[in-house]
Amino acid sequence: MTVMSKIEPPVLAVRDLSISYGPLQAVRGVSFSIAPGEAMGLIGESGSGKSSVAYAVMRYIKGQASGEVHVAGQDVMALSEQALGKLRGRTAAMVYQDPMSALNPAIKVGEQIAEAIRLHGRIGKALAWKRGVALLERVHLPRPAEIAHRYPHQLSGGQQQRVVIAMALACDPQLLIMDEPTTGLDVTTEAVILDLVNELRRETGVAVLFISHNMGVVAQVCDRVGVLYAGQLIEEGTTEQVLRQPRHPYTVALMRAMPAIDGPRRRLAAIPGRLPDLRSPPPGCIFTPRCAMATAECESRMPDLANSSGGGHRSRCHYRDEVALRLPPEPLVAEVQLVEARQERPRLQIIAVSKQFRARPALPFMRGPAPVRAVDDVTLDIPPGRTLAVVGESGSGKSTLARCVAGLIVPEDGAIRLENEVLDPLVQKRGRAAQQAVQFVFQNPDAALNPHWTVAEIVGRPMRLYGGQGEGKALRHRIIEQLEAVKLGERYLDLYPREMSGGEKQRVSIARAFAGRPRLVICDEPTSALDISVQAAILNELLALQRENGTSYLFISHDLGVVRHVAHEVAIMRHGRIVESGPPAAVFGDPREEYTRNLIAAIPTLERREAAPALLTA
Structure with missing residues (x-):
């Protein structure tokens, strides 16, 4: 339900917007509007055109744009540079995915907010600073007067994002554009940000354009949803209509790709194929090559964006009222395969491992802060062929624990045992067999893949390093087999990382990890940066x-839906300690710890919650 009446003129009106980058037609004929106090979500995969639409609204677009964009009655396409400068920040403001890209690392955050206020308000420094501190309090940052004097690197990710929101609100804009504002945050920080957005809508009546690929996040914030695919708006309606009763095969596929925290476990629906070449879009339905219910009519004739049987629910599909009947649910996953742990010697044992970090003092003669125990007396084990998931907020110690197991960080106490062998704490001192046995899949494939090597060199190196997998044609055959195992293939052999999408690069990372035939693979947030x-x-x-x-x-x-889908055992970590563990059905179905209950309550689902759980103190 919108906060204010739709009788008022829309704050944002987009009509027949098209955007091209050279020959590439990134956005084609998109139209929508947002009323005062209303939030509209735009969802879709990377490359669908979501961010291009957002940048076009602010006229930051570097390509060629046509159509109409009106913000608070102003024709954005016709504004002079001077008028645009006044509109940006005063009438419309934008919150970006990465707060560090919007904050100057060399300037205190209070001064950055005060500068935005002075730029548009023409008031003195002292009053601008005072208003800046008030804005930090408005976005629920603790000790706002103290935080105003901090630099961005001295704040957590959630705090940085709230500072950016405070900057966006500095001049009371009528339109707030949020481009994936919670993607890099853990689930509890995300919940705080989403509740803040809803609170600001209620208090100020600001209209919100919310860009995301996460349907659960959109359900917590948005009144209406538009689905973009390959630059076209292919479905639009209320949040309830689009997310509960989708009328386009693409929307259905997105919903079925989202792992759930409850209900029967079904196989996740991965959408086959890739986005089409937008340099020469097909004449018919743009989704036809990837659609499970496409017909000859879909290939030859473009469907209109027309109303489905539900009022105001529009879909660009010839068979919009038959989608639910034509696309049966994905098959259930056999739960017995997930809960029956094998009674064998553990493959990995983590025995009373502890690790603390000592921060340096600000000046040589000063006493440094007390050391932080990132991992505190953790004991866990993993049977052969099983998955142990470690879950927690940012700063809980889960990644530090993973790096201790990998030998990238040396713990002060405890031991890591791989089957019958106690591993040296430092990976460089481990034997070749132990190095081969433990491999790592990192969160960011760009940081893990050598940009100067081809895929064949990246995947082939562990095969050569650990030996026994052939040379020449035999090695090439093994590399192709490894790529095919992750649904790539021979045509990727000579590609460089820069020539692939994020999902393809992560598949190469997984192929590289498995190329040495490891017994244990450490997966550190391997999907958090990817589309659903x-x-x-x-x-x-x-x-x-x-x-x-x-x-x-x-x-x-930190994604409990993902964990429920892949794990045989779950360990909940907080402040370096394991606070609860057990099979997913037990931990998620009947959690014993209040912290675990709050983590589960913070997960963005299709059911809108009343308020974020009180997990965070900052």
Whole structure:
């Protein structure tokens, strides 16, 4: 339900917007409007045109744009540069995905907010600073007067994002554009940000354009949803209509790719194929090559964006009222395969491991702050062919634990045992067999893949390093087999990382990890930076590889839906300690700890919650 009446003129009106970058037609004929106090979500995969639409509204677009964009009655396309400068920040403001890209690392955050106020308000420094502190309090930052004097690097990710929101609100804009504002945040920080957006709408009547690929996040904030695919608006309606009763096969596929925290577990639906070449879009339905219910009519004739049987629910599909009947649910996953742990010697044992970090003092003669115990007396084990997921907020110690297991960080106490062998704390001192046995899949494939190597060199290196997998044609054959195991293939051999999408790069990372035939693979947030549909494909491949190879996984994540889908055992981590553990059905179905209950309550689902759980103190 919108906060204010739709009788008022829309704050944002987009009509027949098209955007091209050279020959590439990134956005084609998109139209929508947002009323005062209303929030509209735009969802879709990377490359669908969501961010291009957002940048066009602010006229930041670098390509060629046509159509109409009106913000608070002003024709954005016709404004002079001077008028645009007044509109940006005063009438419309934007919150970006990465707060560090919007904050100057060399200027205190209070001064950055005060500068935005002075730029548009023409008031003195002292009053601008005072208003800046008031804005930090408005976005629920603790000790706002103190935080105003901090630099961006001295704040957590959630705090940085709230500072950026405070900057966006500095001049009371009528339109707030949020481009994936919670993607890099853990689930509880995300919940705080989403509740803040809803609170600001109620208090100020600001209209919100919310860009996201996460349907659960959109359900918590938005009154209406538009679905973009390959630059076209292919479905639009209320949040309830689009997310509960989708009328386009693409929307259905997105919903079925989203892992759920409750209900029967079904196989995640990975959308086959890729986005079409937008340099020469097909004449018919743009989704036809990837659609499970496409016909000859879909290939030859473009469907209109027309009303479905539900009032105001529009879909660009010839068979919009038959989608639910034509696309049966994905098959259930056999739960017995997930809960029956094998009674064998553990493949990995983490025995009373502890690690603390000592921060340096600000000046040599000063006493430094007390050391932080990132991992505190943790004991866990993983059977052969099983997955242990470690879950917690940012700063809980889960990634530090993973790096201790990998030998990238040396713990002060405890031991890591791989089957019958106690591993040296430092990976460089481990024997070749131990190095081969433990491999890592990192969160960011760009940081993990050598940009100067081809895929063949990246995947082939561990095969050569650990030996026994052939040379010449035999090695090439093995590399192709490895790529095919992650649904790539021979045509990727000579590509460089820059020539692939994020999902393809992460598949190469997984192929590289499995190339040495490891016994344990550490997965540290391997899907958090990916679209939901790509995430579904990666998770399906990880499960398939585990079944084929009997590999054990240490799976680090803050996404409990993902964890429920892949894990045989779950350990909840907080402040370096394991506070609860057990099978997913027990931990998620009947959690014993209040912290675990709050984590589960913070997960963005299709049911809108009343308020975020009180997990965070900052």
